[in-house]
Amino acid sequence: xxxxxxxxxxxxxxxxxxxxxxxxxxxxxxxxxxxxxxxxxxxxxxxxxxxxxxxxxxxxxxxxxxxxxxxxxxxxxxxxxxxxxxxxxxxxxxxxxxxxxxxxxxxxxxxxxxxxxxxxxxxxxxxxxxxxxxxxxxxxxxxxxxxxxxxxxxxxxxxxxxxxxxxxxxx
Amino acid sequence: xxxxxxxxxxxxxxxxxxxxxxxxxxxxxxxxxxxxxxxxxxxxxxxxxxxxxxxxxxxxxxxxxxxxxxxxxxxxxxxxxxxxxxxxxxxxxxxxxxxxxxxxxxxxxxxxxxxxxxxxxxxxxxxxxxxxx
Numbered sequence: 001x002x003x004x005x006x007x008x009x010x011x012x013x014x015x016x017x018x019x020x021x022x023x024x025x026x027x028x029x030x031x032x033x034x035x036x037x038x039x040x041x042x043x044x045x046x047x048x049x050x051x052x053x054x055x056x057x058x059x060x061x062x063x064x065x066x067x068x069x070x071x072x073x074x075x076x077x078x079x080x081x082x083x084x085x086x087x088x089x090x091x092x093x094x095x096x097x098x099x100x101x102x103x104x105x106x107x108x109x110x111x112x113x114x115x116x117x118x119x120x121x122x123x124x125x126x127x128x129x130x131x132x133x134x135x136x137x138x139x140x141x142x143x144x145x146x147x148x149x150x151x152x153x154x155x156x157x158x159x160x161x162x163x164x165x166x167x168x169x170x171x
Numbered sequence: 172x173x174x175x176x177x178x179x180x181x182x183x184x185x186x187x188x189x190x191x192x193x194x195x196x197x198x199x200x201x202x203x204x205x206x207x208x209x210x211x212x213x214x215x216x217x218x219x220x221x222x223x224x225x226x227x228x229x230x231x232x233x234x235x236x237x238x239x240x241x242x243x244x245x246x247x248x249x250x251x252x253x254x255x256x257x258x259x260x261x262x263x264x265x266x267x268x269x270x271x272x273x274x275x276x277x278x279x280x281x282x283x284x285x286x287x288x289x290x291x292x293x294x295x296x297x298x299x300x301x302x303x304x
Contacts (some may be wrong), residue, residue, distance in 0.1 A: 089197055099202070115219075
């Protein structure tokens, strides 16, 4: 949960901000039913407390424009991932799995976590381990263009955080 | 017409859920089962939620469907990563036809040596030398 500052960067919000935001979500989810607030207020209060307790340390935050561009890409990749894997399940003879380590150029913290999450929804890849500067992935089909796909996703995740793209696009 | 579209979405969503379940039965090792299950189930649930949102077309239902989809997309890949990682570190065997294993030399018996980065750390620092040297 965050709010936007003048640079379009999402920053963590205060307890009060979180309380208001979770309250708005509760209002939306319950369709504005008044008697739901008997449970709603304690729940929203607990959610805001938990939000303060477990929010990650201050680090890189995604840019709003990056997020808006990333969501359709993410949905498209998830769609392809699902269709691809359904095909592989029905035709297991096409499988030639490989467990491989690839260099990761994104900085530690949120960018790497988002990268790992996205890898697991890509066609045929599953993130297994995050090491310093490297990532271990399981690939269902060794002959495919998974390296190019990986670089493309890394590029996209970099753009999400406004990280230099030229540096990410080669190597 | 809309009913037909919703029916197609529901059928497709159920099909992908089914392939996720089939993947668990048919895939030869844990990584491949996780791989199949993660993607197929995420897509299957996503399609079912889109169908629900289109069918009801109310702010309350659509927002709940979107929130459910968001939670699924956030939690399924992370839990599958953690299961895959736990399997790797505890030495769950790979399918015999899996080609390469570049981590093997990095993790000899006795656990990780290279200091894997755990989620939430930012940024990671190299291990500090012992005090009093």
